[in-house]
Amino acid sequence: MSKGWFLIPFLLLTLGVHAEDWPGEQWPTGPRPSGPAIEALEQYAFPPRDEVSREGIRTDALLVIQNGRLVYERYAGPTTADTSHLTWSISKSLMATVFGVAYGEKLFGLQEPAAKYYPALSKHPDMTLADLFHWASGLDWQEDYEYAPLNSSVVAMLYTRGRRDMAAFTAQHESFSPPGQAFRYSSGDSNLLAAALKNIVGPARYPDYPWTALFEPLGIRHAVWETDASGTFVGSSYAYLTARDLARVGLLMQRDGRWGERQLIPKDWIAFNREPFARFQAGQDEAVPGGHWWLNRAADPTIRPWPDAPSDTFAALGHWGQVLYIIPSANLVIVRYGDDRDGRYRHNELLKRAMAAFAGAVQP
Template sequence: MSKGWFLIPLLLLNLSVQAEDWPGEQWPSGPTPTGQSIEALEQYAFPPRDDASREGIRTDALLVIQDGRLVYERYAGPTTAQTPHLTWSISKSLLATVFGVAYGEQRFVLDDPVAKYYPPLSQHSDMTLADLFHWASGLDWQEDYEYAPLKSSVVAMLYTRGRHDMAAFTAQHDSFSPPGQAFRYSSGDSNLLAAALKNIVGAARYPDYPWTALFEPLGIRHATWETDASGTFVGSSYAYLTARDLARVGLLMQRDGRWGERQLIPKDWVAFSREPFVHFLAGQDEAVPGGHWWLNRGADPTLRPWPDAPPDTFAALGHWGQALYVIPSAKLVIVRYGDDRDGSYRHNELLKRAMAAFAGKMQP
């Protein structure tokens, strides 16, 4: 028998080994690890829940995707697999991902002045879209929450003076630095981007654009994204997704913007999202800002906000413990929803235990 007859089944076997798993209506499932590592993860993420005082770690959902397969899922409190959970500032990274589709359609470049798409910023003609993605608009913004509401720009924007037109409210702030030179975390910057997107994609397409551009291609069917009274998406805060649907966005980013056979987001957009902002100063925040995502590395390679996670880890993070972690080197996507009110939750601790549970077997 010719040796060529043996090549065909071997090639087919090789192709089956390399085939990627992608979710359809449901996620393909894989085996959940057992033993002490999973117990340690659950002991941290799901301690006895105090719903009376709202103290301590209060995880609503924890879901793990490994190499495209759902390998762990647990819910608590009122949250279930069918609950579209408020993502808070994960919305910012979702907005950046929607922008990635528009970028692939060649509708803008990062060096474009924001005023080109949002004229109320005409007095800041040197402010670019890239500056907003780095939370470096230079506007004098105070991102304080319920702990200091009287001086909080974001509380005023979301709930009082600015709630009718959040971008216009943000644009009225004075400057504290030239654009692009200093990091200052700002939900206002995100809502300026949301307003600019309206002119980038066109007013007619805008109300449906997050769905037609991103959610529907990923198979996300039940997302909600609130707008302010002007019809602008609250890009800073008010997107709602189930944990399984948010994991689809994580898998898209883990696989460099590709969904199945389609390059939904250009690779260079994903690279921009994961590139540290050059003017970020260590110690300003728990994680390093990228392009509206948070990174586990800075311009200084020794800067590791989450030392027990791989350097390529990046995340979308939100108020009260919301998190979407993406770890390309371990082929992991982790969704964690929570209702933490006292700041006791630590990203590094959960990532350390998740790596021990799910990535240990992948180590050489």
């Protein structure tokens, strides 16, 4: 018998070890864990739901992908597996992911002036696209919500005088600092990026670009992304996806921009998303800003917003408890949709319980 025949079992074993699971039309499933750790996770995520006062933690969906397989899924309220849920500011990270495809097409550079692609910013010639991705435009912006609506730039942009052309409204703001020097979270910065994308990819491609560039290659069939009256995507707030579809974006990011055999987004773009903004100061927000994603590490290694999660954890975060967590070291993607109104939900608490349930223990 040829020696080659003895190699076949070894090769098959090797292929099995290195095989990866990817979703087709449906997610492949794995064994659903059970036991006290899962019970502890569910007790936190799904307490009795008060539909009258709307107080407390109110999880609409919780979904976990491990090693490319759907291993946990639960819904509450009116949300189901088929619900395209409002993601709020997860939209910002989705916009950054769409930009990653354009970056792979070599259509722009991060250090180019933002005004090159959005001329309404011509009075801010030193502002770069990287500054916008770091929420460091330097524009004097107030990101206050229902607690201070009269002084809120974002409320005016989304609902009143800025709603017809949100990027133009943002561009009219004066500066409070030079671009790139200070972090100030701004939905306006995200909508300036959405407007710049129109000129980066061209007006003809723009209306379909999130679909042709990102959603369709990932097998996302039911995404909705609203535009303002000027035809610009509301990159800050108004993308809607099912939990299962958002998890596809999470798996793409967990695997460094690769989808199957295709490098859909360059690795150096993913590295930019996950690099802490050097001028961020601890206490400015609930997580560390990267390139339009949120990180569990800072340039200062003593800063770790979610101490019970691995340091490589990063996330897309949205208003009222929308979250996409990605934990590469544990091969985990977690989608959590919510309707939290009183601030009781804590990222670290859910991550701690999820790590205990799905990774066996909290990792450093």
